[in-house]
Amino acid sequence: MTLSQRRRVERIVVYVGAIIVFLIMAFPLYGVILTSIQHESDIRSTNVRFFPRYVTLEHFREVLTPGHIVPIREAMKNSVIISILTAVVTVALALPATYALARLRMPGKRFILGALVSVYLFPTLLFVLPLYIQAVKRGLTDTFLGLLIPYVAFSLPFTIWILRSFLQALPIEVEEAAQLDGCNYLQLFVQIVLPMMRPGIVAGLLMVFVLAWVEFLTPLLFTSQLKLLPVSLGLYRSTYDIKIGQLAAAAVLTALPVVVLTAIFQRMITQVITAGANK
Amino acid sequence: MLNIEQRAAPLPAVRRRRIPDQTRLALLFIAPALIVVAGVYLYPAFLTLRFSVADVDIVSFSADKYVGLEHYRKIVSEPTMRSVALRTIYFGGLTALLTVVLGFPIALLLNRKFVGRGLLRVVVLLPWAVPPVVSGVLWGQIYAAEYGFLNGLIRTFGGAGRTIWLGDATRALHALIVAEVWRALPLATLFLLAGLQTLPDSAYEAAEIDGAGVLQRFRDITLPLMMPVALPVLIFQFVWAVKAFDVIYVLTRGGPGNGTTTLNYLVYQQAFEQLEFGPAAATAYSLTILTVLILGVLGFLRWRIAVRSGEVTA
Incomplete structure (x- = not known):
């Protein structure tokens, strides 16, 4: 085989591979969207179709009607509130910690970072058992605060780790120069480091927003009156006499905000994760 | 911003004076995160450890009836537990x-x-x-x-x-x-x-x-x-x-039967379906121990590979 022949074969392999990967990764999402826009009778037909012959929004109308068993509107509002709160508080706590770990001189930095990340070795339920008891005792179940505390703690080590790697990948020369101009460390942090970290901050906010949005176990235990999207969906799935079209429509609505955000900011998220992986 | 003359300024003296400042700021900066993490991970982890060697009263949530390693002994001795543990490793692996x-x-x-x-x-x-x-x-x-x-x-x-x-x-x-x-x-x-x-x-x-x-x-x-x-x-x-x-x-x-019950799912079932917090806590710790053990093995493998590729010396 000549070099150009070999290149042609390589290119064919790449495109065939790309199509296979695309189909496999996209199909589950495509499937649920397809289900959500077909009539219930067609969904339950054993004659499974892979392409829509029509589009009906009846399932979306049904689940969005007030009083539906899945309180989509209320749950959507609550999920947005708790996810934004979690993202803002987590990143606000993570940024100074990140700066301390990446740039300042302090004893035991490696130990602190190791301890922070090692919490992920433990199953979440190990912490949730006593937290649940505390929440019940202090009347924090069904409150935003009762969710916010564990949510922030669960996403904080990950956020610190990702942001620290991002900061370490930034050139330190700018800070050194500002230091020589007489900036102290606090000024350096506020005036130099934070502006430079803007892409990292945006990606961090987004990632924590997503992590909070998809959280299921904690709100499953900590809420009954306070409706959140994934829990409402999970509980609907286990109800008797389920409408599959409506389940699919509710699933689409549950995933939609985070999937759209991720698609829009894919480049930024990828950049921050890969910066983290290279450290 | 970068000024040659300022660059040549006597740095060591400045540095020495600033180290305590810098460390103090660092501690201040990391303290809130550490407090949150300690409060939500460290303290609960300790409580769960206590649950795992006690019978927890489900009304008052008090863990004062000490039963020693009874819950752990059951995990090791019961065949169903062993199959759940093996399934967890298989599933994760x-x-x-x-x-x-x-x-x-x-x-x-x-x-x-x-x-x-x-x-x-x-x-x-x-x-x-x-x-x-x-x-x-x-x-x-x-x-x-x-x-x-x-x-x-x-x-x-x-x-x-x-x-x-x-x-x-x-x-x-x-x-x-x-x-x-x-x-x-x-x-x-x-x-x-x-x-x-x-x-x-x-x-x-x-x-x-x-x-x-x-x-x-x-x-x-x-x-x-x-x-x-x-x-x-x-x-x-x-x-x-x-x-x-x-x-x-x-x-x-976790079904059919308990065919897809992993240790983590079992913790949930024990705690929130059977309301047995003591055994649930022991199961949670068993899963942690299992994870750490397997990590130890994989870490050793990684070290072997690093040695073989000449990255580090044995």
């Missing part, structure tokens, strides 16, 4: 392995230039953002017996397509693994892609000039250089997979 084995070619693909790469990168990242509960719903739709997409596909290709995918323990477990691999692939692929991007181009160019084919380059350059990247990803995925909860809850509830 196979999920991690499949994720890395499939993520690797996807990362290789995304590392090449081709039309549509931007779109493919978005599509590959999306499952990461899909809520696990939604993942459960959409895989439920795929695995459904009569009207599921999987059986539909099998029928399209002339098969019977009547398999009840979630009706049999072994099939259900593997169905869960497939669903988890799909959701784990984005992060694993990104980590592997990051590793690929650090590989030196020069090695590939030299190899191509020497007439090395794609497979040869892959075997002699990519694979050995990627091992130090792939193993941490494998470890990360394993830890992540043994903690799977949502997808099990939505797809199988």
Whole structure:
């Protein structure tokens, strides 16, 4: 085989591979969207179709009607509130910690970072058992605060780790120069480091927003009156006499905000994760 | 901003005076995060440890009846517990392995230039953002017996397509693994892609000039250089997979029988279905111990590879 022949074969392999990967990764999402826009009778037909012959929004109308068993509107509002709160508080706590770990001189930095990340070795339920008891005792179940505390703690080590790697990948020369101009460390942090970290901050906010949005176990235990999207969906799935079209429509609505955000900011998220992986 | 004269200023004196300041600020900066983490992880972890050696009263939640290692003894001695533990390792191991084995070619693909790469990168990242509960719903739709997409596909290709995918323990477990691999692939692929991007181009160019084919380059350059990247990803995925909860809850509830009950799911069942916090706490710690043990083995393997590739000396 000549070099150009070999290149042609390589290119064919790449495109065939790309199509296979695309189909496999996209199909589950495509499937649920397809289900959500077909009539219930067609969904339950054993004659499974892979392409829509029509589009009906009846399932979306049904689940969005007030009083539906899945309180989509209320749950959507609550999920947005708790996810934004979690993202803002987590990143606000993570940024100074990140700066301390990446740039300042302090004893035991490696130990602190190791301890922070090692919490992920433990199953979440190990912490949730006593937290649940505390929440019940202090009347924090069904409150935003009762969710916010564990949510922030669960996403904080990950956020610190990702942001620290991002900061370490930034050139330190700018800070050194500002230091020589007489900036102290606090000024350096506020005036130099934070502006430079803007892409990292945006990606961090987004990632924590997503992590909070998809959280299921904690709100499953900590809420009954306070409706959140994934829990409402999970509980609907286990109800008797389920409408599959409506389940699919509710699933689409549950995933939609985070999937759209991720698609829009894919480049930024990828950049921050890969910066983290290279450290 | 950068001024040569200022650069030449006597730095050592300034530095020495500033070290305490710097450390004080560092402590101040890290304290809030540490307090949150200590309050939500360290203190509860300690309480759970106490639960694990006690009988917890479900009304007052007091753990004053000390029973020693009774709960742990049951875990070790009961055959059902042993099968749950083995299943957890199998579930975590196979999920991690499949994720890395499939993520690797996807990362290789995304590392090449081709039309549509931007779109493919978005599509590959999306499952990461899909809520696990939604993942459960959409895989439920795929695995459904009569009207599921999987059986539909099998029928399209002339098969019977009547398999009840979630009706049999072994099939259900593997169905869960497939669903988890799909959701784990984005992060694993990104980590592997990051590793690929650090590989030196020069090695590939030299190899191509020497007439090395794609497979040869892959075997002699990519694979050995990627091992130090792939193993941490494998470890990360394993830890992540043994903690799977949502997808099990939505797809199988640990059934049929207890065929898809992993240790993590068992903790939930013991605590919130049987209201036995003591045994649940012991199970949670057993899972942690198991995870750490396996991590130790994988860490040792990583060290062996590093020694063999001459990265560090034994």
